[in-house]
Amino acid sequence: MTSINQTLQEEQVVVFQLMEQVYGIDINSVFEIIRMESITKLPRTPDFVEGVINLRGRIIPVIDLGLRFGLGQSERTQASRIIIVEVSGQKIGMIVDSVQEVLRIPTASIEPPPPVVNGVDATYLRGIAILEDKLVILLDQDKILYEKEKELLQQANIGGDQAWEV
C-alpha cells in the first residue's frame, strides 16, 4: 500500500520525549498540546487509561503513553504535556514527558521499523527517521488507537460478569 506521504518530499512531525526516547507524530493528527491538568480517574479501566479531562466542554479520554507501550509510568514534571490527537473524528490525549519541537523530516530518511524498538512493538510504529543528530521513532497514531480499541473492546466483552466482582 503506498501511503500518500511517500509521494511528498518531507513531512512535519511533532517531536516529543518519553522515557529518554525521542518520538515523532504526524503534525496533521495533532489537535493541540496542553499542560498537565487534573485528570478524573475512571474506575475499572486498563491501567494505561489515565482518565478523562474537560477540554472546553468536551470530555476527552487521556492515556499514559508510557504505560500504553508497556514501558512503565514516567514521572510527572513541569514539562509533562498532554498531546491531543485526533484520529477518525475522535480526540484522545496522550501524556508524554515533554514536547520538544516541530521537525521537517525528509521522507527519504524514514526507514521501516524493526520488530521491536526500545521495548515498543513495531505494530504502533510507522518507521524510524534517522537524522544527522538524532533518531526519531515515528508513531502510527491510527494503530495506537485502533489496537487499543480492540483490546478495550475485548476487555469489555470478557468483562461482562467479571467486571462486577467486588
Added chain:
Amino acid sequence: MFSDIEIGVFIDELEEKIQVINDGLLALERDEGNPDIIQEIFRAAHTVKGSSGIMGYENMASLTHEMENLFDKIRHGEIHVTSDMINVLFEALDTLKALKDEVTGEGPAVDTTAVVDKIRSFVQGDPVVTPEQPKPVVVQPAGAAIDWIEIGDVEENVIREAELRGFQAYRIAVDIAQDCQMKNVRAFLIFETLQQVGEIIKSSPAAEDIQEGKYDTGFQLVLITKEDTDRIKNLVITISEVTDARVEPIVLPSQEAAETPAKVKEASAARAETREVKNGTAETAEKKAVKTVRVDVNKLDNLMNLVGELVIDRTRLNRFAEIFESRFGSDDLVEAVNEISNHLGQVTGDLQEQIMKARMLPVAQLFNRFPRMVRDTAQKLGKEIDFVVEGKETELDRNVIEVIGDPLIHLIRNAIDHGIETPQERVAAGKSPTGTLLLKASYAESHIVITVQDDGRGMDVNKIKNKAVELGFMDREAVDRLSDREALNLIFRPGFSTKNNEVSDLSGRGVGMDVVNTAIEQINGTVELDTKLGSGTRFTIRLPLTLAIIRALMITLGNQVYAFPLTNVSETIRITDQDIRRVGNNEVIVVRDRILPLVRLGRLFNCPDYQEDTKMFVVIIGSGEKRVAVVVDKLLGEQEIVIKSLGDYLGQVPGLSGACILGDGKVALIVDVRGLVKNLAVEEATYAAG
C-alpha cells in the same frame, strides 16, 4: 431537476396535507355529510395534485387527482360518503404516505393502480369493494432490482440502539469491475474507507470471505454512520475499480408499519372517535404558518458546549471578583465586576435554555399517528372507543419523541385489546357501550408527563399474583407478602403475560410491558401504573424534557464527584455498621422490611483514597422493581447536569453511563444505575430462602 431545498419544501407541505386528509377522514367518519370537512379534504388533495404535478411525481398527481374528483362529486352532493368509501380513502392515504417515502428515498417504489381504480369506481358510481385490501404493491424500479442483504434481529437491535445515538444505518451494494485483478485489496480498501466514517455491522458474503476476495462481482454491507447517502456513495465510488455503489438508508419498520390494513367488518357498529382538547391558543398557533430553518442537531450540541464553556468562565470571573474584593475592599470597580459576573450568569442560563428549546418538537408529531391506529384497532376488535387526545402542543426533545413512540403504541393497543371491553360487556357491567381512551401530555416541573388511561376492566391483582406463581417468578409465600403496587409491577417483568388465551395479533408481538419499561428507563423516565378493577387502568409516564440534561444527586467518593440520575434514586439514608447483615458473602441491609444488597461503591470502583467508616451515607437506587443500597462518602445535593458520553474510544466503562462537567470545570462521572442494579440486585426471594 429540483434543489434539495425545493424538495424539502414540497415534502413539508405534503406532510402537512397528509395530516389534514388524515384528520379530515377521521372526522368525516363521524360526521359524514359535513361540508366543511369535505371542502378541506378536497382542497388538500387539490394542492397536492398541483404541487406533485409540478415536481413531476406522476403517481402522486394521478392518485390525488382521483381523490379530488371524488370529493368534488361529494361536495356537489352527487355521491354520498359510505364507510366502504372511507376505508378505501384511508388506503389511498396510506399509499400517499408510501409515495412520500418513495420521494424521500425512505421507501421503495409504489404501485398506485389498484387504489386509483377503487377510487375511480366510486367516482363512476359502482363501488368495487374487495373484502381483502392488499397493501400497496411494492415495485422495484426497473433496472435496479437488488436482492438486499437481510437485517436480522441482532442487527436490528444494534441499529435501533445506534439510532438513539443519532446514527443512521445504510445498506450498501458495491459492484466491482469484472476484470478486477486484486479483489481482496479492493475489498480491504472499501472496508477501510467505510470504517473511517462508521461501523460495518454486517456483510454478505461474510467479511472474511470478502476480505480474501471470495466474492463474485460485488458485495453488500450494512454500515452505521453519521454521514449521509451521498457522502458514503462518493467515498466508495472514488475507489478505483468500483463500478457502482448503491446506498440506501435502512428504515426499520415501526410496529405500526408491520400492521396490515384492517379488514372491514361488514356493517360493524365498531367505530373510534377522536376528540382533541386543546388550549385556546394552540388552535390558532397550528393554523399559522411557522417559519422554520432546518438545523443539524450536531450544531445545536456544539452551541451547547460553547455555552458550557461560558458557564465555566463565569465561575472563574466570580472567583476573580472575590479575590479582588478581599484585596481591595469593596469599591466601584469591584461592584462592577460583580455585576458583570451576575449578568453573564443570567445570560448564559437563558442561552442554555433557548438552545435546549430549539431541540424540542411538539408531541403532536407523534400523537397524530394514533387516531388512525386506534380507529383500525377498534374496528378490528369490534370495540367502540372515544379517543381523547390532550396536550398535543406539549414540547419534547426530538430524541425522546423517537424513543417513546413504540412504548406508547404498545400501551394504546393494550388498552384497546385488554383494557376496554366489548360494547356488550360494557352494557352488562352498567357502563356506556363506548369506552374512553385518554392520551394526554402535560408539563410538570422539569418533567413531561404522558398519560394513557382507559375506563375498561382494570387489572385484577390476585390474577397477577397467581400468574406470577404459575410462571415460577416467586413462590406463593413471597407473592402473598407483596403489596398491591408491588404485585402490579410484576407485569413489567420480562415474559409476564396474564392473557391465558392465545395472543391476539395486536398485542404481544414480542413486545411485553418489560420492553415498554426498558425503553422508558433508557431515557431516564419512569412509568407508573394505577388500576381499579372494573373501572379502568392508567399508565403515567414521566420523562425528562431532554435527554441531554437530567437532575442528579451528586455524591463524593474520596475527592471524586459522582452523579446518580435522580429518576433512579428512591431515597438516601444514614446507617452504621450495626445495621449491616451478611447473607452468604453478601452484605445486606433491611429498609422497611425489604432486604437490599449493599454495595460499597468505593470498593467497587477501587477508589485509591476511599476510607471505610462506621457511619455511612447510603443512596438507595432502583431500576424497575429492583433496589440496591449504595454506600457513598458524602452527599452533595441535587443539581442539573448536562450528560456527555465518554466517547467511543473508551466504549462501555462498567459502572458508568457517562460524564458531566461541574461548575468549576471539573469532570464528574455518572453512575450507570441500570447496569449496577442489573448486575447486583439479587432477587429478594433468594435472600428469603437463604
